Amino acid sequence: xxxxTYVVIMAGGIGSRFWPFSRTNYPKQFHDVLGTxxxxxxxxxxxxxxxxxxxxxxxxxxxxxxxxxKEQLPHLSKNxxxxxxxxxxxxxxxAYASYKIAQLNPQAQLVVTPSDHVVLKQEVFTHVIKxxxxxASQDDVLITLGITPSRPDTGYGYIQYISDAxxxxxxxxxxxxxxxxxxxxMFVDSGEFVWNSGIFIWSAKxxxxxxxxxxxxxxxxxxxxxxxxxxxxEQNFITRAYSHCRNxxxxxxxxxxxxxxxxxxADIGWSDLGTWNSLYTINEKDQNGNxxxxxxxxxxxxxxxxxxxxxxxxxxQGLEDYIxxxxxxxxxxxxxxxxxxxxxxxxxxxxxKGPEYI
Amino acid sequence: xxxxTYVVIMAGGIGSRFWPFSRTNYPKQFHDVLGTxxxxxxxxxxxxxxxxxxxxxxxxxxxxxxxxxKEQLPHLSKNxxxxxxxxxxxxxxxAYASYKIAQLNPQAQLVVTPSDHVVLKQEVFTHVIKxxxxxASQDDVLITLGITPSRPDTGYGYIQYISDAxxxxxxxxxxxxxxxxxxxxMFVDSGEFVWNSGIFIWSAKxxxxxxxxxxxxxxxxxxxxxxxxxxxxEQNFITRAYSHCRNxxxxxxxxxxxxxxxxxxADIGWSDLGTWNSLYTINEKDQNGNxxxxxxxxxxxxxxxxxxxxxxxxxxQGLEDYIxxxxxxxxxxxxxxxxxxxxxxxxxxxxxKGPEYI
Numbered sequence: 211x212x213x214x215t216y217v218v219i220m221a222g223g224i225g226s227r228f229w230p231f232s233r234t235n236y237p238k239q240f241h242d243v244l245g246t247x248x249x250x251x252x253x254x255x256x257x258x259x260x261x262x263x264x265x266x267x268x269x270x271x272x273x274x275x276x277x278x279x280k281e282q283l284p285h286l287s288k289n290x291x292x293x294x295x296x297x298x299x300x301x302x303x304x305a306y307a308s309y310k311i312a313q314l315n316p317q318a319q320l321v322v323t324p325s326d327h328v329v330l331k332q333e334v335f336t337h338v339i340k341x342x343x344x345x346a347s348q349d350d351v352l353i354t355l356g357i358t359p360s361r362p363d364t365g366y367g368y369i370q371y372i373s374d375a376x377x378x379x380x381x382x383x384x385x386x387x388x389x390x391x392x393x394x395x396m397f398v399d400s401g402e403f404v405w406n407s408g409i410f411i412w413s414a415k416x417x418x419x420x421x422x423x424x425x426x427x428x429x430x431x432x433x434x435x436x437x438x439x440x441x442x443x444e445q446n447f448i449t450r451a452y453s454h455c456r457n458x459x460x461x462x463x464x465x466x467x468x469x470x471x472x473x474x475x476a477d478i479g480w481s482d483l484g485t486w487n488s489l490y491t492i493n494e495k496d497q498n499g500n501x502x503x504x505x506x507x508x509x510x511x512x513x514x515x516x517x518x519x520x521x522x523x524x525x526x527q528g529l530e531d532y533i534x535x536x537x538x539x540x541x542x543x544x545x546x547x548x549x550x551x552x553x554x555x556x557x558x559x560x561x562x563k564g565p566e567y568i
Numbered sequence: 569x570x571x572x573t574y575v576v577i578m579a580g581g582i583g584s585r586f587w588p589f590s591r592t593n594y595p596k597q598f599h600d601v602l603g604t605x606x607x608x609x610x611x612x613x614x615x616x617x618x619x620x621x622x623x624x625x626x627x628x629x630x631x632x633x634x635x636x637x638k639e640q641l642p643h644l645s646k647n648x649x650x651x652x653x654x655x656x657x658x659x660x661x662x663a664y665a666s667y668k669i670a671q672l673n674p675q676a677q678l679v680v681t682p683s684d685h686v687v688l689k690q691e692v693f694t695h696v697i698k699x700x701x702x703x704a705s706q707d708d709v710l711i712t713l714g715i716t717p718s719r720p721d722t723g724y725g726y727i728q729y730i731s732d733a734x735x736x737x738x739x740x741x742x743x744x745x746x747x748x749x750x751x752x753x754m755f756v757d758s759g760e761f762v763w764n765s766g767i768f769i770w771s772a773k774x775x776x777x778x779x780x781x782x783x784x785x786x787x788x789x790x791x792x793x794x795x796x797x798x799x800x801x802e803q804n805f806i807t808r809a810y811s812h813c814r815n816x817x818x819x820x821x822x823x824x825x826x827x828x829x830x831x832x833x834a835d836i837g838w839s840d841l842g843t844w845n846s847l848y849t850i851n852e853k854d855q856n857g858n859x860x861x862x863x864x865x866x867x868x869x870x871x872x873x874x875x876x877x878x879x880x881x882x883x884x885q886g887l888e889d890y891i892x893x894x895x896x897x898x899x900x901x902x903x904x905x906x907x908x909x910x911x912x913x914x915x916x917x918x919x920x921k922g923p924e925y926i
Contacts, residue, residue, distance in 0.1 A: 230883070505921060507913065507917060507920060507921070510906075521897060522897050522898070522899055523898045523917060523921050523925045524898075524900075525588070525898065525901070525902070525916075525917065526900075526901050526902075527902040527903060527906055527909060528890075528902065528903040529901060532886075534901070536899070539879060539880050539881060540880070540882075540883065541880055541881070541882045542882075542883045542884075543882075543883070543884050543887060543901065544867075544883070544886065545885060545886040551867065551885060554867075555865070555867070555883045555885070559881060559883065562865060563863060563865070563881050
């Protein structure tokens with residue numbers, strides 16, 4: 211446990227590939243997706259309990275979700291919840307948190323993590339993060355956790371690294387965002403690629419240096435207003451700052467451009483749980499290959515994922531390889547193989563039936 | 569319009585093949601199944617408005633449904649609603665109504681009808697019923713309406729009649745309850761069979777005579793207590809009477825045995841709407857063959873019947889030939905070809921999840 215280590219949990223997303231479960235007014239990270247009794251956000255916060263003191267955990271979220279964060283993580287102080295007026299992707303979010311924490315502790319090491327991923331191997335995770343923090347405290351490096359791919363998934367970013375058997379932390383050669391299936395297969399077969407987990411480790415100094423060099427317009431905005439951070443003026447400043455920040459991801463804006471990026475291969479039982487299929491993959495199946503969360507009676511039904519409200523009895527007959535999902539007055543039934551259409555469903559639901567359905 | 573004509577609407581059934589839409593506490597006949605704004609019971613009552621005065625319409629139902637009948641047919645007096653303490657099939661139900669009406673008017677002609685069937689050709693229906701009533705008032709005959717079969721349906725009873733081109737009303741040769749598919753095909757091909765609509769026309773005298781001859785134990789019960797009918801003691805008497813009546817249908821108990829049974833061929837646009845497939849058949853389809861009643865967005869979906877609550881958005885992808893039905897906290901998805909399993913689903917829902925689901 212290191213007092214200089216800080217965790218930034220990014221909890222402002224919508225999780226739209228998980229519709230109708232993930233919704234504008236109650237996104238995925240606030241749901242108990244795995245049925246463990248804890249939300250993804252709560253599981254994420256707990257994941258760092260042996261890594262840094264609880265007062266060093268910061269959550270960045272949209273202002274609309276402030277009440278949800280307070281409800282789910284009641285031990286956080288007001289200063290530990292960073293409220294974005296609008297989503298501007300990961301770069302402004304990370305700039306905000308990094309500037310704020312750097313002002314509190316210029317020697318800070320930051321671990322930046324999504325709020326809606328799952329990590330099954332807690333002990334390995336703690337060990338790996340500590341190793342990365344240690345490295346980031348010694349050198350001017352930006353580290354990302356890399357996951358050895360188990361399949362040619364086209365929904366992930368891939369990182370090619372330079373093999374070096376003497377080092378756990380490998381130098382990154384290239385980043386590739388969501389490749390097509392053919393490319394993904396080549397990546398997996400080559401053995402030189404890992405999935406980009408979106409979990410980053412760096413010192414506050416290193417990431418601020420990178421912002422100045424690669425996203426100078428964002429650095430300028432936060433340099434000018436840095437004195438407002440951790441003061442009663444912070445919210446007003448952030449409202450102004452975000453109105454000037456463009457939408458840009460940390461991967462595109464910095465990671466793919468800098469030359470001091472490293473990847474730490476981490477076998478941590480990771481999934482981004484970004485899609486219905488990933489939820490299907492990670493869950494236990496019944497004897498017919500069904501993943502069931504709900505009051506369900508099944509006949510001639512196999513390889514389905516069913517997630518419906520406890521209070522509703524669901525009787526299914528003759529379904530194979532389907533998603534059956536109901537949440538907050540939306541029922542969706544869709545072939546598992548067609549789940550990429552969920553975003554189209556959402557858009558149509560909004561335009562044809564109304565914004566309350568997304 | 570004839571003051572001696574009376575209508576008996578049998579409204580005590582459960583409609584279990586229509587689960588989860590038809591439910592113990594709200595059976596099919598009380599639903600607006602066709603989405604016309606009127607329940608099946610209301611449509612049935614209205615069907616007779618040119619046949620007899622409204623005070624001659626009697627509804628027999630279970631005591632549990634008294635409030636539903638009063639709500640849906642508020643013009644009925646208390647004496648027009650006959651309450652059964654327990655369902656004992658059609659013979660006791662018809663005996664009760666026939667004895668009661670015969671006491672009010674010994675010259676009564678009765679039309680007995682289910683409460684949950686559909687008749688699309690109202691004018692033909694009125695004409696046919698009047699013709700049958702006329703015949704029943706002149707001769708000691710028991711008449712049933714026969715429907716020319718459009719398909720070898722195994723869910724209906726079949727009536728074989730003796731061809732006689734000089735008579736509209738044909739003498740019945742045999743009754744056959746729900747034949748297997750092979751037999752049903754032979755029946756349809758022969759041209760000598762019609763479906764038994766379950767709509768009966770006879771004089772009170774004729775049906776009481778038939779009860780005395782073929783179901784004497786039921787006749788005896790009602791003969792003994794006839795003086796209680798249409799008095800404040802009626803309910804008490806009926807409770808005792810039903811505890812002694814065995815469960816027997818009018819078809820099995822009388823129609824299949826007597827030799828003065830006739831069938832009137834009636835092209836009235838009839839369906840018993842007994843099953844999801846019959847509801848599918850009778851309804852208008854969209855361009856992909858779907859019957860939709862609900863807030864629905866469809867993708868790659870054809871030949872389905874979808875009946876879901878208005879307040880829920882239902883998004884379906886990749887379904888063909890399915891029933892998707894939700895009512896009162898039960899969602900059922902089932903291949904149309906497997907709808908005979910609905911009774912099994914109901915039984916399992918009750919035993920595994922609780923009586924509130926049936």
